[in-house]
Amino acid sequence: MNLKTWLLAATALGLAGAAHAQSGDDVIKIGVLNDQSGLYADISGQGSVWAARKAVEDFGAAAKGMKVEVIFADHQNKPDVGSNIARQWFDRDNVDLIVDVPTSSVALAVNDVTRQKNKVFINSGAATSDLTGKACSPNTVHWTYDTWALANGTGKAVVQSGGKTWFFLTADYAFGHALERDTKAVVEANGGKVLGAVRTPFPGTDFSSFLLQAQASKAQIIGLANAGGDTINSVKQAEEFGITAGGQNLAALLMFVSDVHALGLKTAQGLIYTDPWYWDQNDNNRAFAKEFAAGNKGSHPGMTHAGVYAGVLHYLKAVEALKKEGKNESDGSVVVAKMKEIPTDDRLFGKGTVRADGRKVHPMYLWEVKKPSESKGPWDYLKLRATIPVDQAFRPLDQGECPLVKKT
Amino acid sequence: MFELIGIPPQALFGQLMLGLINGAFYALLSLGLAVIFGLLNVINFTHGAQYMMGAFVAWMLLNWVGVPYWGALIIAPVLVGAFGIVLERLFLSRLYHLDHLYGLLLTFGLALILEGLFRSQFGSSGLPYGNPLPGGTNLGFMFLPWYRAWVVGFSLFVCLATWFVIERTKLGSYLRAATERPDLVQAFGVNVPRMITLTYGFGVGLAALAGVLAAPAYQVSPTMGSNLIIIVFAVVVIGGMGSILGSVITGFGLGIVEGLTKVFYPEASATVIFVVMAIVLLVRPAGLFGTAK
Numbered sequence: 001m002n003l004k005t006w007l008l009a010a011t012a013l014g015l016a017g018a019a020h021a022q023s024g025d026d027v028i029k030i031g032v033l034n035d036q037s038g039l040y041a042d043i044s045g046q047g048s049v050w051a052a053r054k055a056v057e058d059f060g061a062a063a064k065g066m067k068v069e070v071i072f073a074d075h076q077n078k079p080d081v082g083s084n085i086a087r088q089w090f091d092r093d094n095v096d097l098i099v100d101v102p103t104s105s106v107a108l109a110v111n112d113v114t115r116q117k118n119k120v121f122i123n124s125g126a127a128t129s130d131l132t133g134k135a136c137s138p139n140t141v142h143w144t145y146d147t148w149a150l151a152n153g154t155g156k157a158v159v160q161s162g163g164k165t166w167f168f169l170t171a172d173y174a175f176g177h178a179l180e181r182d183t184k185a186v187v188e189a190n191g192g193k194v195l196g197a198v199r200t201p202f203p204g205t206d207f208s209s210f211l212l213q214a215q216a217s218k219a220q221i222i223g224l225a226n227a228g229g230d231t232i233n234s235v236k237q238a239e240e241f242g243i244t245a246g247g248q249n250l251a252a253l254l255m256f257v258s259d260v261h262a263l264g265l266k267t268a269q270g271l272i273y274t275d276p277w278y279w280d281q282n283d284n285n286r287a288f289a290k291e292f293a294a295g296n297k298g299s300h301p302g303m304t305h306a307g308v309y310a311g312v313l314h315y316l317k318a319v320e321a322l323k324k325e326g327k328n329e330s331d332g333s334v335v336v337a338k339m340k341e342i343p344t345d346d347r348l349f350g351k352g353t354v355r356a357d358g359r360k361v362h363p364m365y366l367w368e369v370k371k372p373s374e375s376k377g378p379w380d381y382l383k384l385r386a387t388i389p390v391d392q393a394f395r396p397l398d399q400g401e402c403p404l405v406k407k408t
Numbered sequence: 409m410f411e412l413i414g415i416p417p418q419a420l421f422g423q424l425m426l427g428l429i430n431g432a433f434y435a436l437l438s439l440g441l442a443v444i445f446g447l448l449n450v451i452n453f454t455h456g457a458q459y460m461m462g463a464f465v466a467w468m469l470l471n472w473v474g475v476p477y478w479g480a481l482i483i484a485p486v487l488v489g490a491f492g493i494v495l496e497r498l499f500l501s502r503l504y505h506l507d508h509l510y511g512l513l514l515t516f517g518l519a520l521i522l523e524g525l526f527r528s529q530f531g532s533s534g535l536p537y538g539n540p541l542p543g544g545t546n547l548g549f550m551f552l553p554w555y556r557a558w559v560v561g562f563s564l565f566v567c568l569a570t571w572f573v574i575e576r577t578k579l580g581s582y583l584r585a586a587t588e589r590p591d592l593v594q595a596f597g598v599n600v601p602r603m604i605t606l607t608y609g610f611g612v613g614l615a616a617l618a619g620v621l622a623a624p625a626y627q628v629s630p631t632m633g634s635n636l637i638i639i640v641f642a643v644v645v646i647g648g649m650g651s652i653l654g655s656v657i658t659g660f661g662l663g664i665v666e667g668l669t670k671v672f673y674p675e676a677s678a679t680v681i682f683v684v685m686a687i688v689l690l691v692r693p694a695g696l697f698g699t700a701k
Contacts, residue, residue: 037524038631041532172675201678205626205635209426209670209677212550216419232533232627240625242544242551262533262627299531 027067028319030056030312031095033085033110034125036074039203039229040102042258043304044125046072048100050295051305055312064320071095075106077203082106083113090117096330097122097315100308104128104175114139119332122315124307127227127254128178129395132359136402138333141314141340143360144307145276147175148395150253151183153274153364153388158221158251159190166251167219168197169210169234171226176202179225179253195219200226207234208241215243227254232262239267256302260381265372268381272368276393277303277348278382281365284347300379310346311360314339352390357402364393422550423667429556431663432563433618437636438643438655439567440614443574446650447587447607450500451508453515455640456633457522458612461488462619463628464526467535477540477624484620485613492612496605519634526630534629541624559621566617567656574652583607642685648698658696 032052034044049072061068071093075082082101089095090113098114101107102125114121115137122141123131129148131140166187170176176199184194195217198210211234214222222243224234231252238244252259255273279289279300288309292301318338322329329335336358344352344360352362367382375381397405437459444452465487466480475483495518503510544553574580586593586600594600619633626632643662647654662681669677676683688696 035532037527037532039532039629041527043533045532198674200674203635204678205632206426206430208429208556209423209667210674212422212426213419213671229533229627229629229631236536236627237625240539240544240553240555242553246551258531258533262531262536262629264536266538267536 027069027094028061028097028316029089029093029095030068030070030097030099030315031086031089031093032070032072032100032308033075033082033089033098034072034100034102035077036072038077040077040125040227042262042299043228043256043302044100044102047292047296047299047301047305048072048124048308050292051301051309052099052312054291054295055309056316059313059316061316066316066320066323068316075101075103077103077106079105079109083109086110086113087117090114090119096120096332097312099123099311100125100304102126102304103173104130104178105173107131108135108174111135111137111140114332117332120315120335122308122311124311125304127175129182129400130174130178132355132357133395133400133402136357136400136404138358138404139336140358141311141336141354141360142358143311144303145274145364146359146394147179147182147254149276149364149388149393150179150274151186152393152395153366154251154253154272155183155186155223156190157272157366157386158249159187159192163221163249163251164192165219166192166194166221166223167214167217168194168223168225169207169214170197170199171202171204171230172199173202175227176200176225180223183223183225183253197225200230202226202230203228204230205233206237208237210234211238211241211243215241215246215248219248221249221251223251223253225253228256228259231255232259235263235271236267256304257300257379257381258302260369261300261379265370265375265381268369269371270369272366272385274364274366274388275303275382276362276364277306278365278367280380280382281384288348306348310344310349313346314342314344314354318342355397357397357400357405359394359397359400361390361394363390364388417549419549419671420668421547423671424664425547425550425552426670427664427667428660429560429663430666431660432560433622433636433659434640434643434663435567435656435659436563436618436621437615437640438647438659439570439652440611440618441640441644442647442650442652442655443570443614444608444611445644446652447583448500448504448604449508449587450503450511450608451515452608452611453512453637454495454519454522455515455612455615456635456637457519458488458492458615458633459619459622459636460526460630460633461491461522462616463537463623463632464530464535464619465616466620466623467537467628470537477620480623481617481620485616488616488619489609489613493605493609495612496608500608501601501605519637523630523634530630532630534627534632537623537628539624555624559625563618563621566614567659570614571652571656639681642681644695646681646685646688646695648695651695651697651699654695654697 032049056068097120099122104126107126124144129146131142170180319329340354366386465484469475469480541554647658669680
């Protein structure tokens with residue numbers, strides 16, 4: 001290489017660098033932050049990354065002249081890891097939006113960081129209703145479900161069908177505590193009684209000891225305020241230790257369709273749980289599931305993935321609207337305000353709204369896990385028990401203690 | 409009836425029993441680790457992954473080949489043990505002349521790779537494995553599933569048999585001699601490298617056996633090993649690195665300690681073993697049954 005080519009190369013590099021620097025603010029960067037390797041990887045993980053990319057594609061960002069990039073990272077279900085990644089993404093990598101974030105403790109941490117940096121956070125994977133309650137933020141939208149909705153759906157249905165006395169197995173972190181609290185309120189409001197609770201270390205493998213304590217309480221219902229692998233092992237071991245055969249019933253307060261898949265219908269049959277989105281519910285969902293399965297080794301999407309898809313789509317709509325109005329779309333609170341202003345409409349959740357406290361509302365559904373004889377094959381797992389209409393599905397706006405609501 | 413700090417005796421006996429059941433897993437796993445460390449001086453961090461592989465191989469045997477649980481109990485440890493032998497020949501045997509740390513780093517890396525491969529193939533929620541011994545008996549203070557009773561009995565048997573072979577037979581004396589003075593044992597005409605390889609294979613086979621035992625009780629999932637392995641290392645440290653009997657007794661003992669913590673202060677049950685470890689290290693740095701070298 002002679003001097004001339006060296007100089008040319010250097011100039012080209014310099015130009016490329018300058019071009020990159022210029023485009024830094026033009027690109028909308030979406031960071032999918034979730035569990036890529038642990039017990040929540042199946043309910044979020046790469047499936048959510050796929051869903052975010054699919055939303056960008058379906059929105060037609062490229063045709064509309066918007067450059068959108070999707071990146072992802074593993075928060076390992078640790079709040080410190082999650083908030084560090086969030087900070088790095090916002091400060092160094094110009095990320096505009098963080099989506100998904102299962103594990104309530106991590107979600108609450110990312111909620112804070114997003115507010116400090118004035119970016120956007122759309123949560124799909126985490127459950128704690130505090131995200132739209134005490135910890136609500138002008139930068140956060142909570143899309144898919146929350147502990148209040150789960151408690152209201154499953155808790156109420158179980159008490160009304162005769163399960164009056166409860167004992168909780170509670171995952172010992174923000175999520176479990178919130179789910180126990182919200183369910184307890186529902187149980188008591190409907191005339192039931194909570195006899196006790198045990199806080200189980202998260203994540204756990206052996207729940208037999210806690211199940212035995214639940215058994216000793218003689219409660220009719222053992223409420224599982226846990227998720228993912230914890231729920232799977234609790235259900236499995238409850239069967240093994242003859243607890244379900246002994247007349248006590250389980251209430252799995254948070255289940256995902258992938259949990260049912262992992263448990264197998266033989267063990268999971270008869271469980272009822274609340275979920276806003278099931279892949280086999282209508283043609284739109286089935287079409288989405290088919291595309292999802294093709295991109296995810298045949299696995300089927302759960303509500304978290306659907307929420308990521310719909311959330312990202314709505315975000316892009318809000319950004320597009322702001323661009324047309326000539327407003328600053330890099331101001332997180334402005335984008336979220338826009339998301340609350342325009343109604344949501346997507347192929348998975350239909351028409352809906354985002355409330356002032358950041359809560360996305362849609363109907364919730366109460367499902368029952370099919371018997372093995374009722375299922376046509378893998379992933380055919382649920383039958384509909386009841387629909388909870390949109391005005392009853394989520395905590396009323398004035399009961400959440402969200403400061404954003406008081407102001408308005 | 410007497411009551412102990414507000415806990416009725418029925419509950420207490422039940423929890424002791426459960427502690428014993430969990431202790432059986434700890435004992436079996438820490439036994440394999442102790443055998444490998446005692447004879448190879450390798451801290452085998454792949455142990456958790458090999459335990460997980462045992463469970464997965466049992467699942468594959470059942471679902472792909474149709475071999476039931478009882479067949480898997482023999483075949484899975486042999487297959488995974490053979491895999492361990494390949495690992496030892498290809499990688500580990502090159503590190504014996506170096507510091508322990510290199511073996512630890514290598515096996516740790518291998519564990520992460522194995523876990524990642526299984527996760528990418530099977531997902532993180534795991535797979536169901538049916539219970540080969542459904543039902544159980546009511547002991548009065550608790551319902552004891554047949555399967556758990558089998559786990560305790562069988563692992564106790566395996567632990568004692570292993571201890572007997574290593575401490576009381578001629579083969580075991582060769583093994584122990586080869587650890588102390590490999591050059592001298594080699595001079596007597598014993599093929600020491602082969603013996604070491606087979607020992608590693610045996611230790612790995614024990615991990616896989618524990619995995620098969622765990623498959624019906626827990627979910628067969630890629631992370632099942634990493635959840636357990638840290639506790640098992642603590643068990644080995646408390647028992648004394650390389651002490652066979654120490655690891656077995658400590659395994660069962662700590663299972664019980666953990667079980668009791670789950671009654672009195674459940675929040676601490678994940679950490680109690682490490683508290684015990686810290687105390688033991690302060691008082692007896694070589695472990696309860698170890699001898700300071």
